Amino acid sequence: MTLTEAPAGYRVRDRVAETRDTVTLTLEPVSAALPGPQPGQFTMLYAFGVGEVPISVSGPAGLPVLTHTIRSVGAVTRALCDAAPGHLVGVRGPFGTTWDEADAAGQDLLLVAGGIGLAPLRPALLAALAARDSYRQVTVLIGARSPSELLYTLELDRWRTAGARVEVTVDKGDAAWRGDVGVVTQLIRRAEIVPDETIALICGPEIMMRLTAQALQAAGMTADRIRVSLERNMQCGVAECGHCQLGPLLLCRDGPVVSYRVAETLLAAREL
Amino acid sequence: MDTSAPGTAWRLPAVPGLNDLVSALRSDGYRVIGPRADGGAIGLGEIESAAELPFGYGVELAPGGYRLRRRTDSAAFGHSAGPQSWKQFLHPPRERLWSARRSETGEFAAEPADPDARPLAFLGVRPCDLRAIAIQDEILGAPRHPESGYARRRAEVLLIAVNCTEPGETCFCTSMGTGPRAEAGYDLLLTELSGPGEHEFVAWSGSAAGEAILASLDLRPAAAVTVGTADAAVDAAAGRMGRVMQADGLRDLLAQSLDAARWDDVASRCLTCGNCTMACPTCFCTTVQDSTDLTGDHAERWQSWASCFELDFSYLHGGPVRSSGVSRYRQWLTHKLGTWHDQFGSSGCVGCGRCIVWCPVGIDITEEIAALRAEQDGAGTGDLP
Amino acid sequence: MTRPELAEFATHPFVRGLAAGYVEQLADRADQVEIAAGQRIFGELGEARGLWLIRSGRVALDLQVPGRQRVVVETLGPGDELGLSWLAPVPRWQFGATAELAVDAWALSSAAVLGLCDADHELGYQLTRRLLTTAIARLHAARIRILDLYALPESTP
Numbered sequence: 001m002t003l004t005e006a007p008a009g010y011r012v013r014d015r016v017a018e019t020r021d022t023v024t025l026t027l028e029p030v031s032a033a034l035p036g037p038q039p040g041q042f043t044m045l046y047a048f049g050v051g052e053v054p055i056s057v058s059g060p061a062g063l064p065v066l067t068h069t070i071r072s073v074g075a076v077t078r079a080l081c082d083a084a085p086g087h088l089v090g091v092r093g094p095f096g097t098t099w100d101e102a103d104a105a106g107q108d109l110l111l112v113a114g115g116i117g118l119a120p121l122r123p124a125l126l127a128a129l130a131a132r133d134s135y136r137q138v139t140v141l142i143g144a145r146s147p148s149e150l151l152y153t154l155e156l157d158r159w160r161t162a163g164a165r166v167e168v169t170v171d172k173g174d175a176a177w178r179g180d181v182g183v184v185t186q187l188i189r190r191a192e193i194v195p196d197e198t199i200a201l202i203c204g205p206e207i208m209m210r211l212t213a214q215a216l217q218a219a220g221m222t223a224d225r226i227r228v229s230l231e232r233n234m235q236c237g238v239a240e241c242g243h244c245q246l247g248p249l250l251l252c253r254d255g256p257v258v259s260y261r262v263a264e265t266l267l268a269a270r271e272l
Numbered sequence: 273m274d275t276s277a278p279g280t281a282w283r284l285p286a287v288p289g290l291n292d293l294v295s296a297l298r299s300d301g302y303r304v305i306g307p308r309a310d311g312g313a314i315g316l317g318e319i320e321s322a323a324e325l326p327f328g329y330g331v332e333l334a335p336g337g338y339r340l341r342r343r344t345d346s347a348a349f350g351h352s353a354g355p356q357s358w359k360q361f362l363h364p365p366r367e368r369l370w371s372a373r374r375s376e377t378g379e380f381a382a383e384p385a386d387p388d389a390r391p392l393a394f395l396g397v398r399p400c401d402l403r404a405i406a407i408q409d410e411i412l413g414a415p416r417h418p419e420s421g422y423a424r425r426r427a428e429v430l431l432i433a434v435n436c437t438e439p440g441e442t443c444f445c446t447s448m449g450t451g452p453r454a455e456a457g458y459d460l461l462l463t464e465l466s467g468p469g470e471h472e473f474v475a476w477s478g479s480a481a482g483e484a485i486l487a488s489l490d491l492r493p494a495a496a497v498t499v500g501t502a503d504a505a506v507d508a509a510a511g512r513m514g515r516v517m518q519a520d521g522l523r524d525l526l527a528q529s530l531d532a533a534r535w536d537d538v539a540s541r542c543l544t545c546g547n548c549t550m551a552c553p554t555c556f557c558t559t560v561q562d563s564t565d566l567t568g569d570h571a572e573r574w575q576s577w578a579s580c581f582e583l584d585f586s587y588l589h590g591g592p593v594r595s596s597g598v599s600r601y602r603q604w605l606t607h608k609l610g611t612w613h614d615q616f617g618s619s620g621c622v623g624c625g626r627c628i629v630w631c632p633v634g635i636d637i638t639e640e641i642a643a644l645r646a647e648q649d650g651a652g653t654g655d656l657p
Numbered sequence: 658m659t660r661p662e663l664a665e666f667a668t669h670p671f672v673r674g675l676a677a678g679y680v681e682q683l684a685d686r687a688d689q690v691e692i693a694a695g696q697r698i699f700g701e702l703g704e705a706r707g708l709w710l711i712r713s714g715r716v717a718l719d720l721q722v723p724g725r726q727r728v729v730v731e732t733l734g735p736g737d738e739l740g741l742s743w744l745a746p747v748p749r750w751q752f753g754a755t756a757e758l759a760v761d762a763w764a765l766s767s768a769a770v771l772g773l774c775d776a777d778h779e780l781g782y783q784l785t786r787r788l789l790t791t792a793i794a795r796l797h798a799a800r801i802r803i804l805d806l807y808a809l810p811e812s813t814p
Contacts, residue, residue: 003560003575004419006370006382021809030379048374049564049571073589073809088378115807145807171802173729178757180715180732183798189670189736205806211797233588235560239615240412240420242557242578243585245607248527248614269530271599590810 003236007046007090008034010066012083018151022116023081024058024069027089033064037094039101039123040229040257043068044237046090047079054234055080056120056256057094061127066091069119069151095237097257099124099227104199108137110191112212114184114204118142118151120229120256121203129162138164139191143184143208146170147177165191184208185215195220202260203229210267213260226260230267247272279476281502282486283494284462286471290322290348293432294395296488302393302430305361307354312340314354316361319395326351333440333514333625336634347466349396352440353629357553358394358401362425363412369421369560371572380571385421391428397458399451400443400622402433404553406457410616411556430481433458437465437505441514442625444638448519450622452509460485463502474502515625515638518645519609522619525641525648526610530602534643539598541633546579548627548635549604554620555579580604605637659689661763669710669763670736671787679780686769690762698739698754705742705750706767711735714760718752731795732757741792743767 009030016024037043037057045068046052053076059067072081083089101109101124109128111121121140128138140159144150147170156166167187169180180187184204193200193216200216202209209228216226230251233243237252244251247266249258266272284293297304298320306319309326319325325348332339333353343350372382397405405426412422436445436452445451454461459482462473474494477483494502529535549555559578564571578585581600586593594600612620621637628636666672666684675683692698692714699707701720709716716733730752733739739762742750748767774781 003417004369004384004421006372006380006384006573009379046562048372048380049562049568051562052560071809086378088380090380143807145805149807169732171805171807175726177729180734181717181729182731183801186794186798190734207801207804207806211801231588232593233586236558238417240417240556240558241560241575242580243559245580245603245611245615247606248611250615271594271596272530272603 003238003240005092007044007052007092008032009088010091012085012087012089013065015083015085018069019149021073021081022069022071022149022151024067024119025080025083025089026059027066027068027091029064030088034066034091034093036062036064037066037123038062038098039127040099040120041094041096042120042237042256043091043093043095044234045070045076045080046092047076047083048088048090050079051076052090052092052235053077053080054095054237054252056229058119058122059126061123069116069122071116092237095252097255099201099229099257101128101199101201102131102134104128105134107135108139108194108198109135110137110139110141110193110198110200110216112141112143112184112188112200112202112204114143114208114212115145115149116151117202117204117208117229118144121201122152124201125159125164129159129164132163136197140164140166141184141187141191142166142168143187143204144168144170146172147174147179167191183211185212188212188215188219193219193221196222196225198225200226202226206230206267213264223261223264224259227257228260228263229256230258230263231256281494281499282475282491283498284473284475284489284491286346286348286464286466286473287322289473289489289491290325292489293485294319294322296485297393297395297430300485301390303390304393304395305358306395307349307351309340313338314340314351316354316356316358322348325349325396330438331440333442333629334634335442335628335636336631338629345466345468346471347438347464349434349462349464350438350466352398352436352438352443353624353626355551355626355630357551357624357626358397358405359408359553359556361392361394362405362429363408363422363556366574366576367421369573369575371570374569374571388425391430392425393430393432395432397431397433397454398436398445398624399433399454400436400445400448400624401553402431402454402457403448403450403622404624405431407554407616407618407620407622408556410618430460430485431458432460432462432482433478435461435463435502435506436509437463439509439513440625442628442636443513443623444515444517444625445623446510446513447515447517447638448619448621448623453506458482463506465498465502465505472498474499515623515628515636517621517623517638517641519619522609522641523611523613525645526606529644529648530606532644532647534640534647535598535602537643538635538640539596539601541635542597542601543633544581544583544597544600545632546581547630547632549579549581550577551626551630552608553622553624553626554608557585580607605640609637609641660684661687661689666763669712671710671738675780675783679777679783682773682780683765683770686773687763687765690764692756692760692762694756694759696756698756698760699750701750701753703750705740705745705748707740708743708765708767708770709739709762710765711737711739712761712763714762715757716760717755717757719755720752731798738788738791740767741788743771744788
C-alpha cells in the first residue's frame with residue numbers, strides 16, 4: 001500500500017443519520033473491493049477534491065461492503081456526512097491493528113464505549129455476537145453526552161437478544177430519559193468483572209479511556225488485558241508521513257488498537 | 273588498517289579523472305548532482321562538468337555558524353554540513369502524487385505523477401549521508417513502499433560516495449557508527465588525496481553499475497602506497513571529529529527522560545523554526561494536501577515536506593496535541609535519537625552535524641544529550657518525605 | 658421494621674470488610690425497604706436524615722429547575738449508597754431522590770448511624786473513610802462531566 005495509489009471508488013449505498021451531527025454510511029465498491037477490514041481497523045475516506053480523513057470501520061468485519069460512522073467536525077467530514085446514496089467517495093486501506101476480541105474466547109468480553117467511541121467497537125461486538133457461544137459474558141457499557149447523542153439506539157435491544165448485557169448512561173438526561181445518568185465508569189461495578197478472565201476493549205475520548213482503564217485496574221484487571229483505541233493526526237495511513245506518532249508508536253501501523261500495557265505510560269505524558 | 277572496500281583500488285587523477293567521470297555519467301544519461309559553492313554555502317545541484325565542483329573550498333563550522341573558507345589545497349570534497357542533503361532529490365520538497373478527473377457519473381480515475389526524466393548520479397556522498405539514504409530507504413523505499421516515487425528514483429540513482437578525510441567542527445559520525453569510512457551501499461567509493469603537488473583519488477566500485485563506469489574510464493590500479501595513504505587519511509579523520517555523542521542506550525535514556533527539566537532549558541532557546549528538520553538528512557515527515565480546481569472535477573494530491581515543529585503538525589480535535597515549544601523540541605530529539613529505534617530499527621541520527629550548524633540559536637544536540645544523561649544520572653527520586 | 662439477613666447485609670459494598678461486630682450493629686439498625694417505581698424518596702432542601710444501601714433498582718437524584726422541569730443529575734444503582742448530605746454541617750438534601758425503577762434497599766437513620774459513630778470512634782473512622790471514598794468518586798465523576806468530553810472541541814486559537 002502506498003500513498004501514490006489513488007483512493008478506490010466506493011458508492012454510498014445507505015446513509016443513516018444517527019444524531020444531529022453523526023452519519024453512518026454504507027459503501028460498496030465500484031469495481032475491485034479492498035480487503036475487508038477487521039474490527040478496530042480504519043480506512044482513509046476521501047471526499048473528492050476536499051480531502052481525506054481516517055475513519056474507523058463501524059460495521060460487520062471482513063466484507064466488501066464498508067460501514068463507517070462519521071461525525072461532522074470539519075470540511076472533509078462535512079462533505080462525507082452530506083454524501084447521499086449514489087454519491088462516490090474514495091477509500092484507501094484498511095489500515096491498522098485490530099481489537100482481537102477472539103482473545104476473550106472462553107472468557108468474558110467487556111466493551112466500554114464513550115460517545116462516538118461506540119462506532120469502532122461495534123464491529124468487535126457484532127463479531128462476538130455472531131460467535132456468541134465462544135464467550136462467557138459479553139457486556140457493553142455505553143456512555144454518551146445526552147440521550148440524543150446515543151448511537152445505534154435501535155440496535156441495543158437486538159444486541160441484548162443476541163446475548164449481550166448492555167448498560168447505557170448519559171452525562172445529562174433529558175425530560176424523557178429514564179435510564180442512568182452519570183459517567184460510564186460508574187457502570188463498571190455492574191459488569192461484575194472477573195479480573196483475570198476478562199478482556200476489556202475501551203474506545204472514546206482519551207481521558208475517558210484512561211479513567212476507564214484505571215477503574216478496571218482498580219477492579220483487579222491487569223493492563224495487558226485492557227485495549228484502547230488511540231488517535232493522532234493521520235495523513236498517509238502507511239507509516240511514511242510521520243504525523244501519527246505517539247512516542248514509539250506510529251498509530252497507523254502500531255495502532256489504533258494498543259494494549260494498555262503500552263499505552264498507559266504514553267497517555268500519562270503531557271503533550272506526547 | 274585494511275580497506276573495507278572490496279575489489280581493486282583504482283587511481284583517478286583529480287581534475288581530468290573527475291572530468292572524465294562526470295562526462296561518462298552524463299553520456300550514460302545521468303543528471304549529475306554534486307556540491308557547488310553557491311551563495312556563501314556549499315549546496316547541492318546539477319553539474320555539467322567537474323569544473324563546477326568547489327575545488328579549494330572548505331568550511332568553518334560552529335553551532336549556528338557556517339562560513340566558507342579558502343583551503344590551502346584544491347580539494348573538491350574538503351567540506352561538510354552544507355545546508356542541503358541528498359534527500360531533496362530522492363524525497364523532493366514537493367511532489368504531486370496523483371491527479372484525477374471526475375466524470376459526470378461521479379467516478380474518478382487517477383493518473384499517477386509523471387516519472388522523472390533522467391536518472392540521477394550523486395557525486396560526493398559522505399558516509400554519514402550514505403547512511404542517511406539507507407535510513408530513508410527503510411522508511412520510504414522499496415520494501416515497504418514499492419510503488420512510491422522514492423522507490424522509483426532510488427532504484428535508478430547512482431551513488432558515488434567519498435570517504436571523509438576532513439571532519440568538520442560539528443561532525444560526530446564516529447559516535448553514530450556511520451563514518452568516516454563508507455562501508456556499503458555505494459556504487460563507487462572515492463577517497464580524495466590532496467596536498468602539495470598531488471591531487472588524486474583512489475576509487476573502488478561497489479556494484480556492477482560502478483564497475484562498468486570505472487571500466488569505461490580507462491584507469492590504472494592505484495599503487496599500494498597510495499591506497500595506504502588514503503586509508504590512513506580516513507583513519508586519521510576518525511580521530512579528529514569535532515563532537516562526540518555517547519550513543520549507546522539513547523533509546524532508553526530518552527524514553528525515561530520525558531519529564532526532564534532539560535527540555536524546558538532547551539525550549540527557552542529553541543525558536544521552533546524547524547531548520548534542523550529541513551537540514552537533517554533523515555527527517556522525512558510530509559504533509560498531504562488535496563486540492564481541486566474551480567470546476568471541482570479535477571483534483572490533485574500533493575505531498576510536501578513537513579516538520580514536527582509546525583504548530584499544527586499534531587492537530588487533532590480542534591487543536592495541536594503538541595502545543596508548547598517544549599513538547600515539540602522533545603518530540604524531535606526523542607524521535608531522532610530514541611523512538612526511531614522502536615519505529616525503524618536504528619538511530620535516526622547519522623552524526624552529520626547539520627542541525628548544530630544550521631540552528632539559528634546554536635542548539636547542539638550532543639550537548640543536549642549529555643545534559644539529559646547528566647540529569648538522569650544525578651536524578652533524585654522527587655519522593656515526598 | 659424488617660431487619661436484614663446478616664449474611665446478605667454483609668455483602669453490600671458499603672459494609673464489606675468491616676469488622677463483623679460493626680456489621681451486626683449496623684444491620685440491627687437497618688430496615689429492609691421496597692420503594693415502588695416513581696416514588697419520591699426525599700425532596701431537595703428537606704432535612705437529611707437517612708442513609709440507604711441500594712440492593713437493586715435505580716434511584717435518580719434530581720432537581721426542579723424553573724423552565725427546565727425535573728433535571729436528573731445522577732442515578733445510583735445496586736451497590737451504591739444514597740444519602741451523604743446528613744454529614745454536612747447543615748444537614749439538608751441538595752437534590753431530591755426518586756425511585757426510577759423499583760428499589761430494594763436497607764435504610765438506616767442518620768441519627769442511629771451517628772450515634773454508633775459517637776459511641777465508637779473506630780467505627781466512626783471506618784464509616785467516614787467509606788463515605789469519603791464515595792464522595793471522592795462522585796466528585797471525580799462530576800468534574801469529568803463538567804469537561805463535556807464527548808462534545809465537539811472548540812478550536813484553540
